[in-house]
Amino acid sequence: MIPEEYTVPFATDGLVYHQDTTPCTKEQWILIDGPAVVTDKDGTLLSDPSACRPILTTDPDRFMIGSDSRGAWYAVPISASLLLPDRYARTNLRAMYGVIPDDLLGIASRAVALSAFYRTHRFCGICGAETNRKEDEIATVCPACSHVFYPVINPVVIVCIRRDDEILLARSPRFVPAVYGIIAGFVEAGETLEQAVVREVAEEVGIAIDTIRYRCSQPWPFPHSLMIGFSASYAGRTIRIDPTEIEQAGWYSYDSLPSLPAAGSITRILIDQVVQEISRDTKS
Ligand SMILES: [Zn+2]
Structure with missing residues (x-):
């Protein structure tokens, strides 16, 4: 992909x-x-x-x-x-x-x-004993109750949403000033990745989306996330931001985007892919 x-x-x-x-x-x-x-x-x-x-x-x-x-x-x-x-x-x-x-x-x-x-994971979360590193795999094991602990990886969905020749960009208060990104959030217990995408978008900017398509993933070791990247199409409702997560969001024409995160992040990979697709569609 x-x-x-x-x-x-x-x-x-x-x-x-x-x-x-x-x-x-x-x-x-x-x-x-x-x-x-x-x-x-x-x-x-x-x-x-x-x-x-x-x-x-x-x-x-x-x-x-x-x-x-x-x-x-x-x-x-x-x-x-x-x-x-x-x-x-x-x-x-x-x-x-x-x-x-x-x-x-x-x-x-x-x-x-x-x-x-x-x-x-130096101590067992079940009985409190000091754990040992497991010899044959990347894990820790409790010598008292034998429980094995594996590295935690937190799945985070991230989605670039297209509306005709525009892309939805948003700013979190946590971002570097004037830099815009796209909607992302942690997957919750019991959700599919696609359900998490729909929920995060509805929660953060209030719009409906469809045509959710997996694009690529990126390990994000800050400290242990796995970013799972999607694109989606706008399917209705006006933007209504959740001010605790987003300070500004809007639709931006693919050929006049504001400052974006530097290369190296999946945010940039997804935006660049969608911009290329809009550019191709616009020319054809
Ligand atoms: Zn234990």
Whole structure:
């Protein structure tokens, strides 16, 4: 479904998880502090263990996130108080888009997401005992009650809505000033993805839609969402915004759109796809 010209930043492509590859393969490390990873000041990912070791004060508690032809990749969580030498910096994943190759960005994203998972699953939610990392898969296991916890992935639907040669754009109060996006929201328990799209659109801007079509998806490791992208057609009612979620929404002609999020997000991929389609339809 994804046209070939689109890559999907933050996706981990080609990394496999085999526990038995660990002892004999070359290691690659990614130093993690919350949503940030340690890079050179120029943004280059620091992944050579021999360069990482002098920075760390103790033997690191690392965990494998998968391997590829470059070796076994390990996430190495570091303390927020760890001082980095001048030539290194903590760099947020988002700032690394376009700076490092997409495949490395995908690996760094997975390291950040899984480190958030292990950090928040140190204790069993059922009996309170301290959990262990499971050896044979990416999960934690409780030694007292045997419950197994898997990484949480939150599905979020996002939709680009078309009305003739216009697109519905909206601004959340949380957005960067003057930048517009499209409607998105978390899928609720018991919903299909399509039902979630219809509900979010009705709640946030009050309009009806139809012709809901899946387009593409994007892992969004801030901290653990999966964005599921759709397009849809306008099917009635006037815009009525929910002021707690949206501060402004309207229909914009495809050839005079306001400021949009930078490349790298599924918002931009979906808008660009729909704009291309309107452009094609308008010319034919
Ligand atoms: Zn337990």
